[in-house]
Amino acid sequence: MLAIALPSGRMLDDCVKLFESANIYFPKEILESRKLSGKSGNLNFLVCKPKDVPIYVEYGTADIGIVGKDVLLEENPQVYELYDLGIGRCKIVVAIPNEANPEELFSKDDIIRVATKYPKITREFFNKRGISIEILNLSGSIELAPVTGIADVIVDIVSTGRTLRENNLKVWEEIAISSARLIANRASLHIKAEEIKSVLRRLKEVRQPL
Amino acid sequence: MRYLTPPPGFKDYLPKEVEKIRLVEDTIRKVSESFGYREVITPTLEYADVIQLGTNTKDDTILYKVIDRDGALLSIRPEFTTSIARLVTTRYKNEKEPFRFYYIGKVFRNIQSQPLMQKEFTQGGAELIGESSLFGDIEIISLIEEIFERLNLPIHIEVSHARIIPAIIEVTSPLILEAIKSGDFVSIKSYINDKNILSFIEELPFLSGGKEIIDEVQGYVKYIPGLEEPLEQLSKFILNLEDLGYKRTKINLGVIRDFEYYTGITFEGYIEGLGLPVVGGGRYDELLERFGVSLPATGFAIGIERVAGRILKEESEPDLIIGYTLEKFREAMNLAQTKRKENLKVEMILCSKEEELNDKKGRSKIFLC
Structure with a gap:
């Protein structure tokens, strides 16, 4: 068995x-x-x-x-x-608001707040890039976070990208393929x-x- | 004070569990001694540098560290092999090898604790130092088989060789190491172009059995030349064991040990129904050199609580209960002492009437009034 x-x-x-x-x-x-x-x-x-x-x-x-x-x-x-x-199949990505300019976003004086249900992957990715972040650990509907302003960016999985588009988000970086x-x-x-x-x-x- | 329970990863063991733990320890002790091993006790704390030198791991987050009063960084031992290597190279420098030592004691690892993965647990094991031949490895395996035989627990010992992964890396990429160590046979593929080597790696987790496994993979030696020597050693090793009638051990090239110091035959042991290994070990011929004395060595460690959890044994109780009233104390005490000298376990209970002695366990009772 x-x-x-x-x-x-x-x-x-x-x-x-x-x-x-x-x-x-x-x-x-x-x-x-x-x-x-x-x-x-x-x-x-x-x-x-x-x-x-x-x-x-x-x-x-x-x-x-x-x-x-x-x-x-x-x-x-x-x-x-x-x-x-x-x-x-899907990708784990960092997504940012459509209108955001990544260079400005990641160089601003405030610490970036990242919403995700993948705190470990997120921490490792941003540590490697030397970007200070604060993690907001959510359990679902992550795309809502930047819309409401509770977080600046998100780390989540995308398959078709539809949810991102409909919530005014775009992919900034791919972290891994899953x-x-x-x-x-x-x-x-x-x-x-x-x-x-x-x-x-x-x-x-x-x-x-x- | 935060809570009245032990912190996560630590626990209280009640008499029923302790009896089983002690049974496993006693068995390790008796069998090791019957093979000529002698017990050593090493300190719970070592210099962090010593632990680092032994385990040589990049990730030292599993170590508990404390600062000594002179500012030295100390570490609580996460295992015994390093301490014993240090002990032998410092205290037995001028003596003739081989050395046979065993140990039983607590180790501490600051890991994410889970059931079966405690931060504090007991290891019992033996180290054979100064014996480079295959007979040393065979002795260690026979010792383990004997321990589990006496405990009446069917053990499955799976043997591999620490040089197999380096042999693959030599013809592919060092990037595969992390993947293999974490048991990830999927991402390895992206680093390998040669389809023969790829097919060997895909087979790796399933390459288990007797001598026939070695014959089966012989064909890969022309693509991975470094395999030749480890396969030859494994072949001799398993033939010897089969010849001696040790039946609980087989080859399994998919076994990968975490510790970096292994150099030759390595192994893990499993008990059915338990998803984690209960014993592990292998040959570590280059570890003692780091402490200044070049000596070959091999050994094993058993996770004692994991094994104890598989033992079926009734909790033992006192053989005799003596109930006594206040006036009969002297008489009861004398009776108890006589019985204790006859090797009975005697518990004395102060009570006013015989009914108070009633317990459901049906032990022998005497009531003095």
Whole structure:
């Protein structure tokens, strides 16, 4: 039996499609009810918040998991990152108001306030650039922050860029590219190598080309 | 005063847990001594420079540091191997190797604490210093297998070699090191053009088994010449272990140890149902040189609380309860002392009537009134 943790929300649909194309049956009751786990063959699917996927995997409650690289960069969990599944592609960017001039913005005397749900990635990026910032740790709808003036700029993920545009923001810098990764628990990878390898092989076969 | 609980990453251990911890420690002690190892105690605090010299890590944020009264920067030990290397190079300078030492004690790491990742935990381990041959590595593995056998816990020991990653770096890029250390087999790919080397790295986390694994990857030696020697050592190593009947150990080229000082055979041990390793170690032939004496060495450390958590054992109770009234104190005390000399655990309870002695655990009771 292999336990696999999947992220709830946007990426879950992509994961389900991926499993279906790999001929791995995904228990429908999870999609149709409020159940958060279900078995299919020798797989036990667990659905949790994206940020929690690496936690379940780190403890070995889930042997493997699927999670965005953005979460891995932020949380830095002790897990093996085995494969880039190619789904859930997005960019982690610094976005600023459309009318802002970055040179002026980042050289002003006041400390820049950055709204984000990625405090660690944000801190590292601005430290490297030598720009002093203050982090405003929000949990969603980050684009609202510059509109309301609670922050000057944001660090967030963008896929189509639509939300940025509609909230009068533009990309200043790309910090990293993210996509869904297959991760594995350290002990499970050693003890259940064959089972994990077989799931990995099937997912590799159906992976969409970049 | 902020709270009445211990700070995060620290905890109280109650008798039931302590008994298990002591059982693991006693087993490490007995088995290590049966292999000729002797116990040493090193100080909890070392000069920060010494710790830095040993662990050689860029990231020293995991160290607890304090300032001594003369202004020297001290560090609480995050592990024992560095201290033992220092001890051997200073106190045993003029003596003939090999040295066999074991230790049991607390270590402290200022990490983000989680269940199973405490800031304070107990390590027990052994170091074999001055033995460069493969037999040293085999002795260490057999010692570990013996400890877990006596604890009745099936251990899976996964063995790799510290020279494999440098061999890959030599033909690719030093940039892959950070990725490999953090177990990221995805971003590594962007640094590698050669498809043969890439296919080796993709396979790496799954290359586990017996001698056949070595034969399987032999073909990669022509693309990664540095693999030849480590593979040869691993091959000899595993054949010897198989020959001796040690069955809990296999090769796993995907095992990557965090500490920078390893130079040869390295390993990690897992217990089913626990997502983190319970034992780790390996050969560190160049560490002692940093302290001025060039000696080969190998060793292991066991995370004692993690192992203890897997042990099934009933909490032990006193063998006998003696209840007594105030007037019978002397008589009760004499009886208790007699029984204690017979090696019974005796608890005395002052009470007024026999009913007060009723507990649900069904222990033997005597009531004197």
